[in-house]
Amino acid sequence: xxxxxxxxxxxxxxxxxxxxxxxxxxxxxxxxxxxxxxxxxxxxxxxxxxxxxxxxxxxxxxxxxxxxxxxxxxxxxxxxxxxxxxxxxxxxxxxxxxxxxxxxxxxxxxxxxxxxxxxxxxxxxxxxxxxxxxxxxxxxxxxxxxxxxxxxxxxxxxxxxxxxxxxxxxxxxxxxxxxxxxxxxxxxxxxxxxxxxxxxxxxxxxxxxxxxxxxxxxxxxxxxxxxxxxxxxxxxxxxxxxxxxxxxxxxxxxxxxxxxxxx
Amino acid sequence: xxxxxxxxxxxxxxxxxxxxxxxxxxxxxxxxxxxxxxxxxxxxxxxxxxxxxxxxxxxxxxxxxxxxxxxxxxxxxxxxxxxxxxxxxxxxxxxxxxxxxxxxxxxxxxxxxxxxxxxxxxxxxxxxxxxxxxxxxxxxxxxxxxxxxxxxxxxxxxxxxxxxxxxxxxxxxxxxxxxxxxxxxxxxxxxxxxxxxxxxxxxxxxxxxxxxxxxxxxxxxxxxxxxxxxxxxxxxxxxxxxxxxxxxxxxxxxxxxxxxxxxxxxxxxxxxxxxxxxxxxxxxxxxxxxxxxxxxxxxxxxxxxxxxxxxxxxxxxxxxxxxxxxxxxxxxxxxxxxxxxxxxxxxxxxxxxxxxxxxxxxxxxxxxxxxxxxxxxxxxxxxxxxxxxxxxxxxxxxxxxxxxxxxxxxxxxxxxxxxxxxxxxxxxxxxxxx
Numbered sequence: 001x002x003x004x005x006x007x008x009x010x011x012x013x014x015x016x017x018x019x020x021x022x023x024x025x026x027x028x029x030x031x032x033x034x035x036x037x038x039x040x041x042x043x044x045x046x047x048x049x050x051x052x053x054x055x056x057x058x059x060x061x062x063x064x065x066x067x068x069x070x071x072x073x074x075x076x077x078x079x080x081x082x083x084x085x086x087x088x089x090x091x092x093x094x095x096x097x098x099x100x101x102x103x104x105x106x107x108x109x110x111x112x113x114x115x116x117x118x119x120x121x122x123x124x125x126x127x128x129x130x131x132x133x134x135x136x137x138x139x140x141x142x143x144x145x146x147x148x149x150x151x152x153x154x155x156x157x158x159x160x161x162x163x164x165x166x167x168x169x170x171x172x173x174x175x176x177x178x179x180x181x182x183x184x185x186x187x188x189x190x191x192x193x194x195x196x197x198x199x200x201x202x203x204x205x206x207x208x209x210x211x212x213x214x215x216x217x218x219x220x221x222x223x224x225x226x227x228x229x230x231x232x233x234x235x236x237x238x239x240x241x242x243x244x245x246x247x248x249x250x251x252x253x254x255x256x257x258x259x260x261x262x263x
Numbered sequence: 264x265x266x267x268x269x270x271x272x273x274x275x276x277x278x279x280x281x282x283x284x285x286x287x288x289x290x291x292x293x294x295x296x297x298x299x300x301x302x303x304x305x306x307x308x309x310x311x312x313x314x315x316x317x318x319x320x321x322x323x324x325x326x327x328x329x330x331x332x333x334x335x336x337x338x339x340x341x342x343x344x345x346x347x348x349x350x351x352x353x354x355x356x357x358x359x360x361x362x363x364x365x366x367x368x369x370x371x372x373x374x375x376x377x378x379x380x381x382x383x384x385x386x387x388x389x390x391x392x393x394x395x396x397x398x399x400x401x402x403x404x405x406x407x408x409x410x411x412x413x414x415x416x417x418x419x420x421x422x423x424x425x426x427x428x429x430x431x432x433x434x435x436x437x438x439x440x441x442x443x444x445x446x447x448x449x450x451x452x453x454x455x456x457x458x459x460x461x462x463x464x465x466x467x468x469x470x471x472x473x474x475x476x477x478x479x480x481x482x483x484x485x486x487x488x489x490x491x492x493x494x495x496x497x498x499x500x501x502x503x504x505x506x507x508x509x510x511x512x513x514x515x516x517x518x519x520x521x522x523x524x525x526x527x528x529x530x531x532x533x534x535x536x537x538x539x540x541x542x543x544x545x546x547x548x549x550x551x552x553x554x555x556x557x558x559x560x561x562x563x564x565x566x567x568x569x570x571x572x573x574x575x576x577x578x579x580x581x582x583x584x585x586x587x588x589x590x591x592x593x594x595x596x597x598x599x600x601x602x603x604x605x606x607x608x609x610x611x612x613x614x615x616x617x618x619x620x621x622x623x624x625x626x627x628x629x630x631x632x633x634x635x636x637x638x639x640x641x642x643x644x645x646x647x648x649x650x651x652x653x654x655x656x657x658x659x660x661x662x663x664x665x666x667x668x669x670x671x672x673x674x675x676x677x678x679x680x681x682x683x684x685x686x687x688x689x690x691x692x693x694x695x696x697x
Contacts, residue, residue: 012303014327014329014332017329018329019329019422028390029397029404043377045387045670046388093308096307138329200426200433235316
């Protein structure tokens, strides 16, 4: 039987999530034995035409050309998985959604007329149907292996939707908010990194985006009791998953409060 | 007069990090135009960093590149520390070098084995190559893992490490944690030597250029984070003088700004440049094997960059072993910055070459202005020059072979187009008017 055909596409991104495929050093050749890597330009010159059984999409949609291209990718893909914060939430470049694009462009480039860019950076799901989303900035490489394995085995990937707090408790990492008053986004952030930052004595900064039922206002109030200003809350929620709805609503709310209070 | 147009299109140059395009126009056997363009969608980092706290610079700029996030973290923390008039010394400084060693190893090995070696051996990819040379690919993957292990222990994870901050780290590793890396690094030292001997046996096109090599130079060590910016043509400046001597231009064909040395033009950053300007700072074993496999102390053939990456990998492994051996856990994981308004400059040696950052911060430590000059942006003009030289020597080749050779010429630079902005379309246009 022919192996399922895998394609990897890139939109606006840093390449880190697709690089995770090459970072599973021990398993890379095993993966290549269960799927046919048919279109993965970062790794191979060979391009085998679609349609593809499994497509991984990295990156957000930021240009008129990419807004068209994603539809073609969807047409070529039977099962489309978005990987990483850019593809699932717009990424850090979604910070431009709160700014004037013309001003932005002229800050970086001498000739804005050479560029063709949209006003916004948006997740892939805003443009086409997505079959599964794998979060993270970057994605966890073993989670990516799980997505490919689950696809090959015809089951749903086993990816947690609970919060980072659960991972800390499970690992026995003391709560950084409780034990040393360090503001942490862990309570509202989806697990998946292994609660890395708290294990390094720092607060979670939200790489995996909002967990399934985040109580962001409750957490914001707890941060304020630790002395964080409204503006500080805007910074925190407006990070790598800034445009994910629960985080977006919270940062907009506190931005309005910051303005009202003259922070 | 009849005119014959010969044209080759490759929609995406593979095995580079990002999306770029090349256009070549040949009329009656004469090269009229060579353009290396970058169509990576712009992400506007420098603009959206305005207003953000200084402390976020290492985490935000890391996201410019999934292959060399440590480089962004290092240049940004050094720039911020410059602005605040502080310096990080002793074991914290050594830990930063150790983290960088890890990134050099994983990035160089990724490029050598998975992206570049298939060109020399005639395979579409490392996976194709593994069908005939499984042991070679497995050697590469194991070496890469050894580098990633360093980044994971010191930085928390291999892509976008979480442990770097202005002033040092959030948590420093214990001696024991670092010592777990030693057995594999000792294996890696021998494996790197085998790798250098292996890649030096490849066939190299005979191409040389009179490059202006630019890199950091430090009196005592092979450069990672500190030093003066020097060149083989007389440049010798402080990092803070970057904008006085270099110029960034926005040209229509590229979403990445082109850099040039004022009043001189193209220059070359990366392994060949560092090696040529710092050969005497390599470890004796790295120098010896370089000479053994036939490199001079200066190497002008960009195709041989794969050997030089091997030499630098060996250096990074030995430097990592030295740092781990001499490591004592510092009393504090970081030095607290004294926040005030200021301007900071930082340059460090990313695997692909020098990476310059400049920030202006206000009295609350918020970023007023950011400037980031990635290595691939600096190499764009030099890559075009190389393409021209390679083309002149190889015009007789059939289109498919010529296309591959030109792609390989671009891959000599391990270009990271995500960094420089990313989509490589190769377009060779041959026109005959006879």
